[in-house]
Amino acid sequence: MPRLRGACRVTRNTAPLVEVTDLTVRLGGQTVLSHVNLTISPAEIVTIVGPNGSGKSTLLRAVLGAVPVAKGTVRRADGLRIGYVPQKLAIDPTLPLTVDRFLSLPRRVSAQRRKTALDRAGAENLGNRQMTDLSGGQFQRVLLARALLDTPQLLILDEATQGLDQPGSAAFYERIAEVRSTLGCAVLMVSHELHVVMAASDRVICLNGHVCCHGTPEVVASAPEYRALFGTGTHGALALYRHEHDHNHDHTHDHGHHHADDHTHDHEPTP
Numbered sequence: 001m002p003r004l005r006g007a008c009r010v011t012r013n014t015a016p017l018v019e020v021t022d023l024t025v026r027l028g029g030q031t032v033l034s035h036v037n038l039t040i041s042p043a044e045i046v047t048i049v050g051p052n053g054s055g056k057s058t059l060l061r062a063v064l065g066a067v068p069v070a071k072g073t074v075r076r077a078d079g080l081r082i083g084y085v086p087q088k089l090a091i092d093p094t095l096p097l098t099v100d101r102f103l104s105l106p107r108r109v110s111a112q113r114r115k116t117a118l119d120r121a122g123a124e125n126l127g128n129r130q131m132t133d134l135s136g137g138q139f140q141r142v143l144l145a146r147a148l149l150d151t152p153q154l155l156i157l158d159e160a161t162q163g164l165d166q167p168g169s170a171a172f173y174e175r176i177a178e179v180r181s182t183l184g185c186a187v188l189m190v191s192h193e194l195h196v197v198m199a200a201s202d203r204v205i206c207l208n209g210h211v212c213c214h215g216t217p218e219v220v221a222s223a224p225e226y227r228a229l230f231g232t233g234t235h236g237a238l239a240l241y242r243h244e245h246d247h248n249h250d251h252t253h254d255h256g257h258h259h260a261d262d263h264t265h266d267h268e269p270t271p
């Protein structure tokens with residue numbers, strides 16, 4: 001059985017919540033993911049980064065069990081409770097729908113559970129508001145509250161801060177870190193806001209149809225594969241965010257991306 005090595009700073013020697021082994025997914029005749037390995041342990045925050053179309057959402061959907069597996073396996077712990085925050089959700093603007101009512105769809109949820117979830121999501125006092133009247137940040141917090149109703153062991157977020165400004169995104173990710181501390185849940189998320197999410201993550205997986213590189217944010221930010229995809233600027237931003245002053249300013253290592261097939265894989269087998 002593949003084991004997590006070194007990279008997780010939060011938990012050790014705990015049974016994984018999810019184990020993805022040698023996963024290949026084909027959609028519409030195209031190979032979207034190939035030979036992907038991923039292990040998620042309790043209480044760790046794992047972020048998937050990668051260019052557009054690199055298979056990030058597909059990997060989340062594979063973990064959720066929502067895409068066909070062409071090869072490999074996706075194993076979830078028995079009875080695993082997963083909360084999912086989608087990229088966005090279209091609400092019919094002509095439909096009157098309060099936050100409380102939204103949280104009770106499709107099944108009734110007690111007022112106490114709704115309140116607890118809203119409080120945890122930083123959306124307290126929004127219960128009576130109309131969904132269509134919420135700001136972007138409030139709306140995302142309500143989606144987060146909905147994902148927290150069943151106190152998940154694994155929270156999955158797909159670009160949950162799309163449309164928020166940078167302070168709004170940073171506040172949202174701080175809230176995610178708080179939720180992780182309170183509930184002890186693991187978090188698996190996709191984001192484009194590299195410097196913010198990388199600073200808030202225990203582990204980062206850089207995806208481009210395959211796992212390009214993975215490890216702690218520092219390891220990934222300095223990996224040649226990551227720099228080939230995103231340049232060196234994000235590394236500097238990460239260092240700045242963490243108030244470290246040891247990053248160098250040598251940008252000469254920037255280069256174009258080479259696909260996995262033309263570089264050597266010398267990484268751990270299981271991110």
Ligand SMILES: Nc1ncnc2c1ncn2[C@@H]1O[C@H](COP(=O)(O)OP(=O)(O)OP(=O)(O)O)[C@@H](O)[C@H]1O
Binds near residue numbers: 030050053
């Ligand atoms: N149902 C589908 N049928 C056919 N192709 C699909 C399907 N879903 C996704 N794809 C293709 O799979 C590839 C990966 O898509 P995916 O949405 O997983 O990427 P992503 O990394 O999340 O992209 P983005 O950053 O743009 O959201 C894309 O080329 C996409 O067009």
